[in-house]
Amino acid sequence: MDFTLTEERQMLQDGLRRMLADKVDPKAVARGDTAWSTETWEALAEMGVIGALFSEDDGGFGGAGFDLMVVFEEMGRAGAPEPLMETLIAGGLIAELGSDAQKAHLDAVIGGAVQLAFAHSEPGARFDLERVATEARQDGDGWILTGRKSVVANGGEADYIVVSARVSGNTGDRDGLALFLVPKGTEGLDLRDYPLTGGGRGAEIAMEDMRLPADALLGEAGHAFPAIERANARAVAAQTAEALGLMERIKDLTADYLQQRTQFDKPLIKFQALAFRMADVLIEIEQARSAVINLCGHLDADRETRELHVSATKQLVGETAKLVVEESIQMHGGIGITQEYDLAHFARRLTMVEHRFGDALFHLGRFSRLRMA
Amino acid sequence: MDLSYSEKHEAFRKDLRTFLDEKLPKRLSDKVRLGQRLTKEDMEEWHAILQTRNWLAGHWPEEYGGSGWDAVERHIFEEETTRANAPRILPFGIMMLGPVLMKFGSEDQKAHWLPRILNGTDWWCQGYSEPGAGSDLAALKTTAERDGDHYVVNGQKTWTTLAQYADHIFCLVRTGKDGKKQEGISFLLIDMDDPGIEVRPIYLIDGGAEVNEVWFKDVRVPVENLVGEENQGWTIAKYLLTHERTNIAGVGFATQALENLKRIAGLEHQAGKPLIEDPLFAAEIARLEIQLMAMATTNLRVVSAAAEGNAPGAESSMLKVKGTVIRQELNDLTRRACGPYAMPFVSEALEAGSNVEPVGPDYAAPVSGKYFNNRKLSIYGGSNEVQKQIIAKMKLGA
Numbered sequence: 001m002d003f004t005l006t007e008e009r010q011m012l013q014d015g016l017r018r019m020l021a022d023k024v025d026p027k028a029v030a031r032g033d034t035a036w037s038t039e040t041w042e043a044l045a046e047m048g049v050i051g052a053l054f055s056e057d058d059g060g061f062g063g064a065g066f067d068l069m070v071v072f073e074e075m076g077r078a079g080a081p082e083p084l085m086e087t088l089i090a091g092g093l094i095a096e097l098g099s100d101a102q103k104a105h106l107d108a109v110i111g112g113a114v115q116l117a118f119a120h121s122e123p124g125a126r127f128d129l130e131r132v133a134t135e136a137r138q139d140g141d142g143w144i145l146t147g148r149k150s151v152v153a154n155g156g157e158a159d160y161i162v163v164s165a166r167v168s169g170n171t172g173d174r175d176g177l178a179l180f181l182v183p184k185g186t187e188g189l190d191l192r193d194y195p196l197t198g199g200g201r202g203a204e205i206a207m208e209d210m211r212l213p214a215d216a217l218l219g220e221a222g223h224a225f226p227a228i229e230r231a232n233a234r235a236v237a238a239q240t241a242e243a244l245g246l247m248e249r250i251k252d253l254t255a256d257y258l259q260q261r262t263q264f265d266k267p268l269i270k271f272q273a274l275a276f277r278m279a280d281v282l283i284e285i286e287q288a289r290s291a292v293i294n295l296c297g298h299l300d301a302d303r304e305t306r307e308l309h310v311s312a313t314k315q316l317v318g319e320t321a322k323l324v325v326e327e328s329i330q331m332h333g334g335i336g337i338t339q340e341y342d343l344a345h346f347a348r349r350l351t352m353v354e355h356r357f358g359d360a361l362f363h364l365g366r367f368s369r370l371r372m373a
Numbered sequence: 374m375d376l377s378y379s380e381k382h383e384a385f386r387k388d389l390r391t392f393l394d395e396k397l398p399k400r401l402s403d404k405v406r407l408g409q410r411l412t413k414e415d416m417e418e419w420h421a422i423l424q425t426r427n428w429l430a431g432h433w434p435e436e437y438g439g440s441g442w443d444a445v446e447r448h449i450f451e452e453e454t455t456r457a458n459a460p461r462i463l464p465f466g467i468m469m470l471g472p473v474l475m476k477f478g479s480e481d482q483k484a485h486w487l488p489r490i491l492n493g494t495d496w497w498c499q500g501y502s503e504p505g506a507g508s509d510l511a512a513l514k515t516t517a518e519r520d521g522d523h524y525v526v527n528g529q530k531t532w533t534t535l536a537q538y539a540d541h542i543f544c545l546v547r548t549g550k551d552g553k554k555q556e557g558i559s560f561l562l563i564d565m566d567d568p569g570i571e572v573r574p575i576y577l578i579d580g581g582a583e584v585n586e587v588w589f590k591d592v593r594v595p596v597e598n599l600v601g602e603e604n605q606g607w608t609i610a611k612y613l614l615t616h617e618r619t620n621i622a623g624v625g626f627a628t629q630a631l632e633n634l635k636r637i638a639g640l641e642h643q644a645g646k647p648l649i650e651d652p653l654f655a656a657e658i659a660r661l662e663i664q665l666m667a668m669a670t671t672n673l674r675v676v677s678a679a680a681e682g683n684a685p686g687a688e689s690s691m692l693k694v695k696g697t698v699i700r701q702e703l704n705d706l707t708r709r710a711c712g713p714y715a716m717p718f719v720s721e722a723l724e725a726g727s728n729v730e731p732v733g734p735d736y737a738a739p740v741s742g743k744y745f746n747n748r749k750l751s752i753y754g755g756s757n758e759v760q761k762q763i764i765a766k767m768k769l770g771a
Contacts, residue, residue, distance in 0.1 A: 031576075123733065126643050126712040150733065151713040172645050194732055197718040197741050204732060263509035273758060322705070329748045333507050333756065334532045334584075337748050339576040348578065348745065355708075355715045362643070365653045 003293070009070045012052060016071065019043055020078035029081050029199040030345035035157070036082045036200060044082060045112025053088045058095040059106050065237055065296030072238040073292075076245025079346050081199030083115065083154035088238055089231050090116035090162040093179060096227050097219030102181055105160065117158035119149035119182075119205050120228065127358035129232055130174045130225060134207065136165035141214040143180065145188075145207045151356075155203030156193030159184050163207070164228065167221045174225040179218040186210060198349035226303075233310045236357050237295045240317040244292050246350040247285050247324045253343055254278065254328040257335075274331055281327050284320045291316040304370070311358075311367035318360030321350050376670075378445070386449050389428075393457040396422050402458040408739025409723050410581065411460055413538045417493055419460045424491055430467045437475065437483070438491045444676040448624075455625030463535070465497040466490035470543050473560070473613050477601040486562070500530040500544035500563070500587060501610070508759050510545070511555045511607060515589060517546035524548075524561060524599070526569075526592040532753070536572050536585040540565050549604045558606035562598040569593075579742030580720045614755060621689065621754065622672040622696035627665050630703040634658060637710045637736050648710060657706055664699050671695070687767040690760035697750035697757060704744040711737040718742075 005013065023040045044050055052067045054060025068088070075084060091109050094102055094116075108114040125131035134147025145165050155161060161182045169176030182189065188210030193203040219227060258269040258278060268274055295313035298306055325347045329336035336343050354360065378386070401415055423429040426440075432447050433439025442450070454461075462468075471490055474483050489495045506513040515528025526546060536542065542563050549557025565572070569592040574582040601609050638649035638658065648654050675688045708715045714733035721729040722738050731738035751757040765771035 121713055123714075124642050126641065126648075128644055131645070151716050192732070195718045196716050198716070202717060202732075262505075263507060263512070273761075326701075326748065330751055330757075333752050334502070334749070337578040337745060337752075339578055339580070344578040348741075351741070351744070352716055355711075355713055359709050359712075361653050361657065361709065365651070 005066070005070065009066060012047075012049070012067075013070050013074060015047055016049060016074040017077065019047060020074060020080055024078040024080045026079040026342045026345040027340060029079060030339050030342075030348070035195070036080075040080065041082050042112055044084065045110070050084070050087060050112060051110045053084070054091065054095060054106065054110060058103070059110055065234075065299040068234065068238045068299075069241040069292060069296045072241035073245040073248075076242035076247075076349075077249045079199070079246065079249065079342075079349055081349075083117070083157065083200060085235060085238055085242075086115075086117045086154040086158070089118040089235050090158075090160070092231050092234055093118070093162050093218060093227060094181065096230070097179065097224070098181075099215070101215065102218060114160065115154065115158045117152055117154040117161045117203075118231075119152045119155060119161050120164045121150055121152075123148055123150045125150075127362050128172070129228060130177075131172050132164050132166050132177055133171040134163070134165040136167050136178055136180065136221075138167075139211065143212045143214070143216065145180065145210045145212065147207055149205040149207075151196075152203045152205055153196070153200060153356075155191055155205055156201055161205075162218065163205075164224065176222050177224040177228065178221040179224045179227070180212055180216045181218050182210075182212065182216060186212070196352065198352035199345065229303075229307070232357060233295075233299060233306055236310050236314050237292070237299055239353055239357060240288075240292045240295065240313050243317050243321055243350055243353045244285070244288055246346050246353075247288060247320065250324055250328045250343065250346050250350065251281060251285060253346070254281070254331055257332055268331070277327055277331065281324055284323055288317050288320040308367065308370050311363040311370060314358055315360045315363035315367055318354050318358075318363065321353050322360070325351050378449075382445050382449060385446055386453060389450065389453045390457075392426065392428075393453060393459060396425075397457055397459050398422075401460055405458040405460055407735055408743060413496075416460055416463055420462065420493055423462070424493075429462065429491055430471060433467075433471060433475075433487075437471070437487050444679045445673075448673065448676050451625040452628070453625075455629045458629070461626075463496075465499050465534070465539075465543075466495065469499060469613050470497050473543075473600060473609055476612060477560070477605075477609050481597070482562075482600065495541050496535075496539045498533050498536045498539035498542045498565075498587075500533060500542045502532045503529060504531055508756050510610065511558065513545055513547060513558065515544065515546050517548050517559060517561055517594070519548075519596070520593075522596050523593045524596060526561070526563065526589045526594055528589050530587040530589075531575070531584075533572075533585045533587045534583055536565070536587050537574060537582070542587060543600075545606050545610055548606075555607040557604055558610065559603050560600040560606040560609045561594055562600060563589075563592065563594050567592050567594070578745040578748075580718070581742070581746070615689065622668060622675075622692035623700055623750075624665070624669050624672050624696070627668070627696065627700050627703060630700060630707065631658075631662060631665060633736070634661075634703055634707045634710060637707060640734065640736070641710055641712060654710070661699060661702055661706065664695075668692075668695055668699060687764045690755075690763045690767075693754065693760050694751075694757045694764075700750055701744075701747055704740075704747050708740040708744045711740050715741045 049071055051060040052062035052071050055063035087109060105114060122133055136143050136145045163180045163182050165178055166176050167178045188208050190206040191203050193201050196202045259267050261268045291313040295309045298309045329347060335341050401419060404411060420429050431440040431442040431450055435441045474486055503513050517524040517526045542565055544561050544563055545558050546561050547557050548559040569590040571588040573586045575584045575586060576582050639647050641648040643651050672692055675692060714737035717732035719729060719732055721727045722731040
């Protein structure tokens, strides 16, 4: 057992924390002034942060669960809206399934020159990974795709979008899924992009007889589900680590506020009713940290073990996120729901963790089903 | 024990329903239903419609232009208007200042100000909180110094709801510096057009600007605008806060939110089935519905006791805590029901008449903003911590 970070990871954490503290302005994100900053993105690439998401075989120098944890916790602590998550998911799928020609893009991805997105979730699919209605049919050598994708993070900015579609079976089947690498501006792909509540941008995508060449297919047609589920597990690890960073930041803000704000002639922290609630917040954040460690340490385990940890961690972190957001706002009072105060951005971003990859209720149900199976 | 309504009350409910069917403009109820932002004109329009029946301030005595409603009639009014998605009545003139003037105002003040509240001449806002005086309201620092026939007001108020629309503000100001801090406070009526007043918007977590900072620099207020005695303001403030807490349970709002939640959970799907059929999700809805059913009766019990002349004390604080928590939990579950479509933040789509379409189903557009915005419920009107202190003090001698 060893719960310390390796020296390399410690250095990555320190450098990343300093860089993001310098570059990210939570107030600007809260106001919606910027989707994300190309300057920050270039700095992430330069520091090797994008590379830390990929294994050495794929041109990176990391890619393990604890690399994700270090990177995304710092992204959370800063409230950074840069679309690193989309690079992790889509880049990971390219790395796992791509042909040599497709994998050749990864150099530019790791260098920060190419932006990615993953278009998988559909209207009505909610959090069910297998509910894909978008249809891909073979047309000579190539493919024709028709369907809709919803809330595609970074869709509007991506140079390549990894799109999932069904080549056989019914909506809801695990078999019959395929992935395609679709370049920006492909004819037949209609995109509406918009701001997201926690920062960054999303897009609705409609595909109407969108033609793709044969070499757009990523991996084997009809058998993409295991890779999608694996990518999802890595995404949940990254997202819960980000949530952890957000919780740490919110906790610090709230603790400072309780020490500085005076009512009835004493600092708020001297009111036991508030101090005890803050102590509860501290306890639950430590539980959340353990849950994230559990998942990051089991990303490469067998499927059953890994997925059990996905739901356990996502459930616990989701519940903790609600507690931390609501208690921190309440203990701040009115200032806690003011856009010009940093907490607004962090609270929104942390709350939105529950609206992607499944919320606490979804994973509570999923965990109990997996346990009973 | 008898849980039924009297014939008189049933007749009132029927009359009210017919009125709402006929007179509530669909344009307004659509906005409320879809969570769109109401304009100043929308609110004024609805007030005027209600006043055709003397229902705008139905609980005011008839001599002042009300209908002399009892507590049960007020309850029915709240229940039916929220069920019909009517805009809520702005509380500042009608629920807050009106009762204060009736109890503490001079005959001249009543004759001058009360009709103007009802006919929409004046739009009031509330100048209570200050940057250093939130839960500890008596710590307020805005000063009013006597200078001949005027008070000269200096200081800053904050969290002033809809001050951008208001032409008048009632304020707690410091007129005395000796003794306990509660003893040097006065209640003053101030014209927002007076020189030296500046209103600055505060943007909230949902992107809206419903609250403001109000700054006062050497604002001259005629002494006849003092309500009650000088340094009697704390008594008035406490009286007003009790009135503010009447109907604070928000049973109507909660019922409306529960119906909306069920509707959305019936339209959203998980694993190919309506979300409302998911046992875990259904249990969460049920838990809140059970709470709400009990709270509706708690509310009526308090209301009935008040009708018999017992001033609500700790009970109104209990209703405030329970009512706000239930509403917040309903908001929480409603945003969850929308899943990924609670993420898009298209603020323009919440402005009625904008050409910007919401992303995803229309019911999803306001849910995140509403969840965040309604965190205010447990903060304003005396935070829930202050309410618990009141309960502990009154019931337990804490």
